[in-house]
Structure formats: structure tokens, C-alpha cells
Amino acid sequence: MKKPTPNPPETDAIPDANSTSPYASVDTRKLHEAADRALDFYLKPSAAIMSAPYIPNQMFLVNPKADTESLLANASESLANASESLASATVMLGDFAALLGGTHRKTLLGIAQVVMLGELAVNRALDNVDPAA
Numbered sequence: 266m267k268k269p270t271p272n273p274p275e276t277d278a279i280p281d282a283n284s285t286s287p288y289a290s291v292d293t294r295k296l297h298e299a300a301d302r303a304l305d306f307y308l309k310p311s312a313a314i315m316s317a318p319y320i321p322n323q324m325f326l327v328n329p330k331a332d333t334e335s336l337l338a339n340a341s342e343s344l345a346n347a348s349e350s351l352a353s354a355t356v357m358l359g360d361f362a363a364l365l366g367g368t369h370r371k372t373l374l375g376i377a378q379v380v381m382l383g384e385l386a387v388n389r390a391l392d393n394v395d396p397a398a
Contacts, residue, residue, distance in 0.1 A: 345391060352385035 316317035362370050 348384060348391060350388045351380055351387060354380050355384065 295330055355377050358380060362373035362377065365373060
């Protein structure tokens with residue numbers, strides 16, 4: 266009986282003890298090592314990043330000699346500015362969400378809702394600090 270395809274060529278290579286290993290070829294081994302390095306880089310955070318303590322930025326520091334009245338007056342002004350900033354962010358998010366569709370639109374509207382909740386909290390804090398305004 267005649268075979269439709271010829272036998273594969275015989276090689277003179279030394280038979281490997283584990284010929285079914287995916288590492289039998291040097292190229293396969295290099296590919297696997299490269300894949301492991303890539304996965305470790307993206308999926309395993311380095312120990313140096315995780316063990317570094319948080320050091321706050323010292324660009325903006327509150328004067329330790331400032332009196333409480335001045336600090337509270339400044340906080341009241343900051344709250345008023347925060348309320349205006351959050352209101353502007355809500356409008357910008359709503360305008361941008363109108364340009365999108367599907368899940369991106371829902372995500373932006375969700376972010377807008379969180380910003381509005383922050384605006385409500387800032388407004389309530391502002392009312393508590395200065396009820397007459």
C-alpha cells in the first residue's frame with residue numbers, strides 16, 4: 266500500500282529525555298522566558314514600589330503659626346471655590362457625555378453623579394461654616 270505523504274526527515278539530533286517538553290527547542294525556551302518576564306513586569310508589582318512610604322508633597326504647606334480664625338476663614342473661601350469648581354466639572358462632564366454613546370456615556374454620567382454628590386457635601390459644609398451666606 267502506498268502512503269499519500271512521505272515520512273518526515275530523520276534528524277541526527279540527540280534524543281531528549283523528555284521529548285514532549287515545550288522547552289525542547291531553544292527558540293521555544295526563549296519565547297517562554299520572554300513571556301514570563303513580560304507577565305512579571307505587568308502583573309507583579311515591584312517590592313520597591315510597594316514598600317516605599319508615602320511622602321506628601323511639600324509644595325503646599327499650612328503655616329504652623331497661623332491662628333485658628335485665619336485658617337477657618339481661608340477654609341470657608343476654599344469651600345466656596347470648591348463648590349464652584351465642582352459645579353463647573355459637572356457641567357463639563359454632562360456636555361462631554363452628550364457626545365458619547367453606550368457604556369462610555371454611562372461611565373461619564375456616573376462620574377458626573379459622584380461629582381454632584383461631592384458638590385452637595387461641599388455646599389452643606391459651606392452652610393455649616395457660614396450659614397448666613
